[in-house]
Amino acid sequence: MSVSDAALRRFTGYGMKRAFNAIQADVNRTLKPHGLRMVTFSALSVIGENPGLSQAQLADALSIERPNIVMLIDELEAAGLVLRERHAADRRAYALALTGEGRRRLARADRAVRAHDARMTAGLSTEDRARLMEMLGSVERAGEEATG
Amino acid sequence: MSVSDAALRRFTGYGMKRAFNAIQADVNRTLKPHGLRMVTFSALSVIGENPGLSQAQLADALSIERPNIVMLIDELEAAGLVLRERHAADRRAYALALTGEGRRRLARADRAVRAHDARMTAGLSTEDRARLMEMLGSVERAGEEATG
DNA sequence: TATTGTTATACTCTATAACTATA
DNA sequence: TATAGTTATAGAGTATAACAATA
Incomplete structure (x- = not known):
């Protein structure tokens, strides 16, 4: 006998959680050979795009608390990927x-993550993918309104 | 000077994480007055839809490890919401x-979560919402193929 | 006073190994 | 031998309070 989750399937949040879990598992598998996780890749990407930014600005961009950025940058600095200049x-x-x-590590990892993204959205057309990103943005903004 | 995350915005996973974080924060705020969290609500919903199922079946349906189901059911049993019959x-x-x-708690919480879902997808048409759910399902299935 | 980075800490979530009782 | 539930535990991830240096 199979168990039904049809009642939960009506909810956007449930579908989102299951889809996100699938993506996170795949992206972490993808990044492992590069010595990165989802969060370290994200930090590397934002630093690469905004050289000279502060830890507080990085924390704000990634919605991470300041204390948790310290360990994150410690890790990336120890790996020789990020510099803390005054x-x-x-x-x-x-x-x-x-x-x-x-920069080299980010470039390689970025290519791998692009391939991962293409894999995860293989069932969608180019227009579908753009539409999905728009709708995710709409949900994110609805949450910001609710939070204030 | 504002910090850009444009490089990450190209990725489905990044948009999904931000949208899901917004949903999770709002649904937990929604469920708090009902004494529930996202995961306890999900468990209640699946048990309500499949009375007589086992803990292992519930774990499988919600993609939670068996040991973690024990504490979950302990909590719901102590709250007088779930029965463990042999x-x-x-x-x-x-x-x-x-x-x-x-059953009463689930019915009330379900109404609250439906209102939450409508709030989070207020920027989308009825067709958009259906399309979003389909696309999330497509991503979830792509992940299952990758995992094997 | 307010902010940056930091330390310490705690709480939740999740994952694994090993046990028991039943099958 | 395999499975259901359990215990213990460990690892992430995340959040808060408080401090020193600087603004």
Whole structure:
């Protein structure tokens, strides 16, 4: 006898959780050979796109609490992928930047994640994918309104 | 100066994580007055739809490991919402069922979660919502193929 | 006073190994 | 031998309070 979850399947959140779990498992499998996880890849990507940003700015961009950024950057710095330079104008803050190895690692991992993304959305047309991203953005914004 | 996450916005997983975080925060806020969380609501819903199922079947339906189901049912049993009856044919297993209070609590929470879902998808048409659910299902199935 | 980075801490969620009782 | 439930435990991930240095 099979168990039904039809009552839950009506809810966007349930479908989203199951889809996200599938994506997260696959992306972590994808990133493992590169020595990265979803969160470290995200941090690397944002630092690469915004060199000189502070830990507080990175925390804000990724919706991570400041204390948890410390360990994250510790890990990336120890791996030789990120540099903590002192900010010129504000001596409280660091200016984060990628090392040469950080840039290379990010470039390779980014290619792998693009392939992962294509795999996960193989059942969707190009228009479908764009539409999905728009709808996810709509849900995210609805949540921001609710939170205030 | 604002920090850009445009490089990550290309990825389905990033959009999905942000949308899911928004949904999870809102649904937990929604369920708190009912004494439930996302996972306890899900368990209640599946038990209500499949009375007599075992803990192992529930674990499989919700993709939760068996040991973690034990604490979950402990909590719902202590709250007087779920009963562990002995399975007639297999004395190793429990037959899970909702109490009267469990059914009432589920009915009320289900109404609240439907309102939450409508709120989170307020920016989408009825057809959009159906399309979103289909696409999430497509991503979930792509993940199952990848896992094997 | 407020903010940046930090430490310490705690709480939740999740995953694994090993046990018991039944099958 | 295999499965259901359980216990113990460990690892992530996430959140809060409080501190020193700087603004």
